[in-house]
Amino acid sequence: MEDQEIVELYWKRDESALEHSREKYHGYLSRIAQQILYDREDSEEVVNDTYFKAWQSMPPQRPSKLSIYLGRLTRHGAIDYLRRRTSQKRGGTTYEMCVEELEESVPGGETPQQAMEEKLLVQLLNQFLETLSPQARALFLGRYYYFDPLWEVARYCGLGEGQAKSQLFRIRKRLKAYLEQEGFVV
Amino acid sequence: MKGEQLLHALGEVDEEYLRQVDELRRIPPKKKRYTWIPMAACLCLVAGVTAWALRGGMGMPTKEGGQANSNGMSGSAQGVYVPPLKVEHESADMTGFFIYQGRMYSQVDMVQEGQKLVGAQLGESSGTIDEWTSEDQYLEGTGSIGGAFYEVRGYDPQHLLCMVYDYGVELFWNNCDITVSTGGDVLEEVFRLSDGIAQAEFQSESDFQGDTGCTTRITRLEQLEAWVNALTQAPALSSAETDMGQCFGHLYLTKADGVMVHLKLMGEDYVQIENLPGVCWQVEWLSILP
Numbered sequence: 393m394e395d396q397e398i399v400e401l402y403w404k405r406d407e408s409a410l411e412h413s414r415e416k417y418h419g420y421l422s423r424i425a426q427q428i429l430y431d432r433e434d435s436e437e438v439v440n441d442t443y444f445k446a447w448q449s450m451p452p453q454r455p456s457k458l459s460i461y462l463g464r465l466t467r468h469g470a471i472d473y474l475r476r477r478t479s480q481k482r483g484g485t486t487y488e489m490c491v492e493e494l495e496e497s498v499p500g501g502e503t504p505q506q507a508m509e510e511k512l513l514v515q516l517l518n519q520f521l522e523t524l525s526p527q528a529r530a531l532f533l534g535r536y537y538y539f540d541p542l543w544e545v546a547r548y549c550g551l552g553e554g555q556a557k558s559q560l561f562r563i564r565k566r567l568k569a570y571l572e573q574e575g576f577v578v
Numbered sequence: 579m580k581g582e583q584l585l586h587a588l589g590e591v592d593e594e595y596l597r598q599v600d601e602l603r604r605i606p607p608k609k610k611r612y613t614w615i616p617m618a619a620c621l622c623l624v625a626g627v628t629a630w631a632l633r634g635g636m637g638m639p640t641k642e643g644g645q646a647n648s649n650g651m652s653g654s655a656q657g658v659y660v661p662p663l664k665v666e667h668e669s670a671d672m673t674g675f676f677i678y679q680g681r682m683y684s685q686v687d688m689v690q691e692g693q694k695l696v697g698a699q700l701g702e703s704s705g706t707i708d709e710w711t712s713e714d715q716y717l718e719g720t721g722s723i724g725g726a727f728y729e730v731r732g733y734d735p736q737h738l739l740c741m742v743y744d745y746g747v748e749l750f751w752n753n754c755d756i757t758v759s760t761g762g763d764v765l766e767e768v769f770r771l772s773d774g775i776a777q778a779e780f781q782s783e784s785d786f787q788g789d790t791g792c793t794t795r796i797t798r799l800e801q802l803e804a805w806v807n808a809l810t811q812a813p814a815l816s817s818a819e820t821d822m823g824q825c826f827g828h829l830y831l832t833k834a835d836g837v838m839v840h841l842k843l844m845g846e847d848y849v850q851i852e853n854l855p856g857v858c859w860q861v862e863w864l865s866i867l868p
Binding site: 549 | 580582583586589590591595596598686687688705723743746
C-alpha cells in the first residue's frame with residue numbers, strides 16, 4: 393500500500409492504518425530504535441509507541457513520506473527512552489559514541505553563554521547540510537541521524553571505513569566552524 | 579549546547595535530506611557505488627592537468643629506452659598506464675588526497691594499531707582543497723586532507739605515505755599517473771608482500787554486498803604465497819579492454835604490520851587490486867579458495 397493511502401486511513405480514523413504501517417515499516421523502525429537502544433524489548437516498546445503517536449498526530453499531520461515521519465517519531469522516542477535509562481546503565485552504544493563525537497562540533501569560548509531555541513539550531517543545521525555534497529550529507533546523517541555503525545555508513549557511501557572516519561572528522565570540524573561563525577558558543 | 583542537543587536538533591532536519599539518505603541505505607551497495615560516488619581511478623581533474631604540471635617532465639628513460647612512470651617504477655613500455663586522478667569539483671572535499679613532490683596520494687586504507695608504521699615526517703598538507711578550489715590551487719603541499727604526513731616504515735615513500743589520527747593510521751597510495759607492467763609493480767614495489775602474509779581471508783561477493791561481515795580464513799598460506807608469486811609475474815592488462823565479467827569474491831591479505839591488500843576475484847580468472855580498478859591480471863584463483 394502506498395504511503396498516501398496509509399495516511400488517508402489515519403485521517404479516516406481507520407485502525408487498519410496501524411496494521412499497514414506495521415507491515416510496511418516495522419523492520420525499518422525497529423532498526424532505528426535498536427541502533428540507539430541496543431535492546432530488543434526496549435526497541436519494541438518504542439516502536440509500538442511510535443504507532444500510537446502516529447495515530448494521535450494524524451490528523452492534523454499529513455506527511456508526504458511516511459517512513460521519514462514515522463522514523464522521526466521513533467528516533468525521538470528512542471532518544472528520550474535512552475535519556476531516561478542513562479542514569480541506570482551506561483555503555484558504548486552507537487548513540488553514546490555519536491554524542492561524544494558531536495561534542496567536538498560544539499563551539500567553546502569565553503563569550504557569555506547564549507540561550508538558543510532549538511528551532512534556530514535546526515535552521516542552522518539545515519543550512520550547514522546544504523553546504524555539503526550529497527555524499528558528505530549522507531555520511532553525516534547516516535551516522536548522526538540514523539546512528540548507523542561506521543562500517544555500514546562507509547559501505548553505503550562507497551567508502552572505506554577509514555575514509556569515512558576521517559571525512560566525518562572533517563565534517564564535524566566544519567560544523568563547529570560554521571556554528572562559531574554564526575555566533576553559537578557554549 | 580552539548581553534543582546531545584545537536585543530535586536532538588538533527589531530528590528535525592529537512593525531510594528531503596533524510597529521504598536521500600534513506601534511499602541510499604536501501605539500495606544495494608554496488609548500485610550505490612556507481613550512483614554518484616566516483617571510484618578512485620575515475621576522479622576527474624575538472625580542468626585537466628593541474629598540479630601535475632608541477633612536476634615538469636613526465637618521467638625518466640629506462641635502461642631499455644622506454645619511459646618509466648613518474649614514480650620511477652621500472653617496467654616495459656607495454657605496461658598499463660593509469661592516468662592522473664581527476665577530481666570532480668563536487669567531490670573534491672570528499673576524496674582524501676594530498677600532493678607531494680608532484681604525486682597525488684589518495685587515501686586507501688586505515689590501520690587501526692598502526693603506530694609502528696609511522697616513520698619520518700615528510701611534510702604537511704594544507705587541507706585547503708574543497709569543492710570550490712580552482713584548479714590553479716592544486717599545488718604542491720595542498721590536498722583535501724590537512725595535516726602532517728609521514729613515511730610508512732618499510733615502504734617506498736614514492737608509493738605509500740601515511741597520516742596519523744587518534745583512531746589509527748591512514749594510508750595514502752600514489753595510485754595514479756603510474757605505469758603498471760606486472761603484478762609485482764604493485765604487490766611488491768608498493769605493498770612488499772614478499773615480507774610475508776600473516777593472515778588471509780576470503781569473502782564471497784554476496785557477503786560483501788550484503789555486508790554480512792562473514793569471511794573465511796585461508797589456512798594454506800604457502801599455497802597462497804605461491805599464487806601471489808604467480809600474480810606478481812603476471813602481465814598487467816587494461817580493465818577497460820578486458821571482459822572480466824562479474825566479481826565473485828574478495829581476498830584480504832594482511833601483513834604482520836597491519837597493512838592489508840584487498841584483491842577482487844573476477845570472472846575468467848581475472849584479479850584486480852582494490853583502488854586500482856584500471857588494471858587487472860589473469861591468474862587462476864579458484865584453487866586457493868578455502
